[in-house]
Amino acid sequence: MKALYFEHFGASEVLQYGELPQPEIGENDVLVKVEYIGLNFADIYRRRGDYHIEKHTPYINGYEGAGVIEAIGANVTNQQVGETVLFVDVPFANAEYVAVPSEQAIRLPAGINSKLAASIGLQGMTADFLAHDLGKNTPGEKAFITGISGGVGQVLSQMLVADGIEVYGSASSTEKQALALSHGVKQVFPSRENSWVETVEGQFSTAYDGVGSTIQQSLDLIKHRGKVVFFGMAGGDPVKIDPVALMSESKSILTGDLWDYLTSYEERKIRSERLFSYFAKGQIEISEPTIFPLSEGKQAHEFLETGKSIGKVLLKP
Structure with missing residues (x-):
């Protein structure tokens, strides 16, 4: 099979594309012929050596994809050959074929194709647990x-809007600001300057921060007894936070790892069905993903790293 791989950590130049052995499945696995692969910032951290990556010689990056089941193990009862499934937490995804544990294969309902599933899988499941397990905002x-x-x-902004929350945010360009406003967001501020922060300090019950370097700004934006939901470092490492200062204003920082919420087949089923229902009801729409051939993985990594993307970047075998 063809795969995107690397032999040592580094910049995008370490990525290679070529022929590797097809994975063998165990009795509890399904073999998925991948149609779309999700590219995420975590994959960049893994390529650099800054984040855990599953051992393999050579390294094969990627944990998210969608495709059609070509074979099933002897003990598999939850899936059948020919079904289209999504996986969001299975290693070695940057390849034409992936061996997926049965309990981690999420069946796609009618109306959710593999391209959409790969576009919303990891980010959508992340938004779901941020909103419903950590943020727990109430309407209004x-x-x-x-x-x-x-x-x-x-996904998160539209999910919160659908749940009756008044949503605000920041984005780096007028195009991205306009996109958020089209999704029902009340106001979007420019993220490359912060003169606006003082005008809205202390007004929010919750700030969702996946940028990392803005965590102090997020703490300034929330009111007393408010919370920051911290879920990533797309813009760099967060500054150190003094817990005594948080205590003096009854502010909290909540964080979590999606993998601690996807602990069984039933958990994946319940959470994915809740996510897919927003799309089925027309409550969430996403911009068209940017798709690169898997053979152009180096260019895809560079595209994501430079912040040019709006929405999801996909690789297509």
């Missing part, structure tokens, strides 16, 4: 999202 509350037109931001 005000929430702020940094990087509101990114992959998670697009």
Whole structure:
């Protein structure tokens, strides 16, 4: 099979494309012929050596994709050959074929194709647990999202709007600001300057921060007894936070790892069905993903790293 791989950590130049052995499946696995692969910032961290990556010689990056089941293991009962499935937490995804544990294969309902599933899988499941397990906003509350037109931001903002939350955010360009406003967001501020921060300090019940370097700004934006939901470092590492200062204003920082919420087949089924229902009801729309052939993985990594993307970047075998 063809795969995107690398032999040592580094910049995008380490990526290679070529022939590798097709994976063998175990009795509890399904073999998926991949149609679309999700490219995420975590993949960049893994390529650099800054983030855990599953051992393999050579390294094969990627944990998210969607495709058609070509074979099933002897003990598999939840899936059948020919079904289209999504996976969001399975290693070695940057390849034509992936061996997926049965309990981690999410069946796609009618109306959700593999391209859409790969576009919303990881970010959508992330948005779901951020909103429903950490944020837990009630209708009428005000929430702020940094990087509101990114992959998670697009889904999260519309999910919160659908749940009755008043949503605000920041974005780096007028195009990205306009995109968020078209999704029902009340106001979007320019993220490349912060003169506006003082005008809205202390107004939000929750700030969702996936940028990292803006965490102090997010703390300034929330009111007393408010919370920052911290979920990523797309813009760099966060500054150190003094817990005593948080205590003096009854502010909290909540964080979590999606993998701690996707612990069984049933968890994946319940959460994915809730996510897909927003799309089925027309409550969430996303911008068209940017698609690169898997053979152009180097260019795709560079495109994502330079912040040019609006929404999802996909690789297509």
